[in-house]
Amino acid sequence: MSGEAPGSVRTAALAAFTAGFVDTVGFVGLFGLFTAHVTGNFVLIGAAIVTHHTGIIAKLLALPTFIVAVAATSLFLRHCRRTGRPQVAPVLVAEAALLTAFMALGLTLGPFKGGDQPAAILVGLTGVLAMGVQNAAARTVFAHLSPTTVMTGNVTQIVLDLVSLTEGEISRADALARIRKMAPPVGAFALGAIAGGLGFAAVGFWCILAGIVAILAALLVNRPSGASV
Template sequence: MSPYLGPLRAFTAGFVDTVGFVALFGLFTAHVTGNFVLIGASIAEFHGGIVAKLIALPVFIAAVALTHLFVTQRQRRGVSPVAALTLFEALFLAAFMASGLAANPFTAADSPAAIATGMLAVTAMAIQNAGARSVFAALSPTTVMTGNVTQIVIDAVDLVAAPDKAAAAKARLTKMLPPVLAFASGALAGGLGYVHVGFWSLLLPLSAVMSAWWLLRRSAVPSA
């Protein structure tokens, strides 16, 4: 696979997660388990916005399950699902952007429009997460960065202090560092983009996903 796929996917996840958090009253769309912390905080401080965060996990689970079924069926037929999965993610991201543009400004975290908009983003990120555990397993994880950062620190120490582990550590650093930097860049770009142009900023991660789709389609075409 192209070395650009990991960074493109990580950039998308960081961007979308940030836009969802800022625009939809603290809803995590990629790191859905983070919503449990926010639910606890909402209960403790008597804030609203609990319904969308509660719904996010079952929607995420359902989308992951359906994505995995799709992948399994395609593989049984001997057809690669990677390009199709990327296209599905793009479609849900486009729907997220369109819904946000149509319904914004949101007046309440648990309004039907805010919940529906958020679940479109959750579905897009569920597709990316499911793909990361199956057809994109060769790439570094692109949505959960805590584990990546932990491994990067361990490998950086080994690179300096453990010469016998240096070669393997360098290989992992080369693989993991670009997606972490891309995710951070996406998060920063998502915050700045939403502040300046609102949901139109989602054109940037949508372009990243379509670029990944183009790379996958090109790699699937046999050379002449």
């Protein structure tokens, strides 16, 4: 794919929406667990030690679970490359399936009284697995897209480009191209985060359907006839 095709912008926005949505649902519904921005759990572990909040076990297990998901996804994609099989569709289907499991387990096992309940930990780590797949895909088959799970780098680059434009330090076309690439995921992530909070407050884990639909929409955007990847 040359340039930043409309399909790429849509894919990045849909993935970022899902990440913001699922991260917020995990935080609100699972006692402060980050499922996408897993390193953020380190801060919460420190806070939990001091404040004696619940959920520290799930936060401790989030990183190794995330690593397993990333490693498994990488090995699967390597196998696909060796055998000449498609990579994009299976990864998106796997993420949608894990999000479905996340929702189903949350509905079946919840509500939870504390984050250290085995059932709450299981549900949370299922969400982490789903986001681990997305993170791995973002660095491999979707490496041409803007990052979709952590927005700090995107926001930093947008601000740098805006400042550079005022001083004429870089090519205006290059700066605007990067802004157009990174701004939609930032907006979509923020929208997903807001929708995730409101959705969970309204319907609980049923709201994960929105994330599943977003990933399935990304699958449609990236169908072979669409020439999106």
